[in-house]
Amino acid sequence: MTNLTSPAIRFCDVEMKFDTRAGELLALQHVDLTIMDYEFVAILGPSGCGKSTLMRLVAGLLEPTAGLVEVHGTRVTEPRDNIGIVFQKPTLLPWATLEDNVVFPMKHKYGRVTPEQRERAHELLELVGLANLEKRRPGRLSGGMQQRVGIARALLHNPDILLMDEPFSALDALTREEMGFELLNIWQKHRKTVMFITHSIVEAVLLADRVVVMSNGPGARVAEDFRVPAPRPRTGESMRLNEMQDLAAHLRSLLMTRKAA
Numbered sequence: 001m002t003n004l005t006s007p008a009i010r011f012c013d014v015e016m017k018f019d020t021r022a023g024e025l026l027a028l029q030h031v032d033l034t035i036m037d038y039e040f041v042a043i044l045g046p047s048g049c050g051k052s053t054l055m056r057l058v059a060g061l062l063e064p065t066a067g068l069v070e071v072h073g074t075r076v077t078e079p080r081d082n083i084g085i086v087f088q089k090p091t092l093l094p095w096a097t098l099e100d101n102v103v104f105p106m107k108h109k110y111g112r113v114t115p116e117q118r119e120r121a122h123e124l125l126e127l128v129g130l131a132n133l134e135k136r137r138p139g140r141l142s143g144g145m146q147q148r149v150g151i152a153r154a155l156l157h158n159p160d161i162l163l164m165d166e167p168f169s170a171l172d173a174l175t176r177e178e179m180g181f182e183l184l185n186i187w188q189k190h191r192k193t194v195m196f197i198t199h200s201i202v203e204a205v206l207l208a209d210r211v212v213v214m215s216n217g218p219g220a221r222v223a224e225d226f227r228v229p230a231p232r233p234r235t236g237e238s239m240r241l242n243e244m245q246d247l248a249a250h251l252r253s254l255l256m257t258r259k260a261a
């Protein structure tokens with residue numbers, strides 16, 4: 001079971017403005033959100049409302065123009081080691097083996113890879129269902145398998161926070177569902193805090209403890225925050241629960257209204 005102890009991620013009255021050629025763009029305003037340790041939170045919202053910006057703020061790739069972003073009680077001012085990031089496309093090095101792709105960030109950052117890190121890369125490839133494929137190159141792998149490598153790579157330094165930006169949206173529906181459940185297995189075994197950005201309502205409610213809905217931009221903020229009613233472990237059957245159907249329908253109508261606004 002999820003053990004909610006202390007805040008892992010905190011946005012306090014966050015504002016994010018960008019300078020663009022067309023002038024100043026107010027992406028986020030008055031964002032308040034707390035994600036607890038080991039919590040799995042999905043973020044839904046209209047296109048362009050600032051979901052990826054939220055993630056980049058947590059990762060320390062951006063600094064807010066006002067307000068505060070904290071990770072484990074410390075203000076985020078630069079990229080941090082205790083965070084793993086998974087993007088929509090894993091951008092693997094085509095000439096490198098899967099193992100070398102997993103350890104690449106270490107090599108890039110520290111100029112070397114320890115035997116322990118290679119050993120861990122093996123374990124992680126096994127964990128994501130790619131046992132014995134360490135020496136393969138990514139070119140011949142399906143999109144789902146490539147994304148598994150991306151997840152293994154994000155887990156290599158054993159981060160306690162995993163930021164996932166539409167990680168499965170490039171996959172076909174079946175693979176997407178399968179990857180979602182595998183992610184839940186990893187999350188349950190390895191106890192991570194997960195911030196998961198998606199456009200899929202079903203994916204959000206099936207995977208997350210909480211679903212946060214952003215308002216329309218400019219100046220998007222957290223508009224709604226729902227606790228997902230289905231018990232864990234979740235299965236394909238979880239969506240059959242009436243409360244889950246109700247939540248999904250409610251989210252659908254909220255997002256349709258926002259899209260139309």
Ligand SMILES: Nc1ncnc2c1ncn2[C@@H]1O[C@H](COP(=O)(O)OP(=O)(O)OP(=O)(O)O)[C@@H](O)[C@H]1O
Pocket residue numbers: 018019020025027045046047048049050051052053054217
């Ligand atoms: N570096 C930047 N410079 C200027 N504008 C930016 C920058 N990054 C994001 N924006 C703008 O901020 C707003 C929010 O962008 P963001 O990518 O966070 O939205 P999103 O909700 O993730 O979108 P989508 O759902 O389409 O992926 C958009 O209007 C975007 O054009």
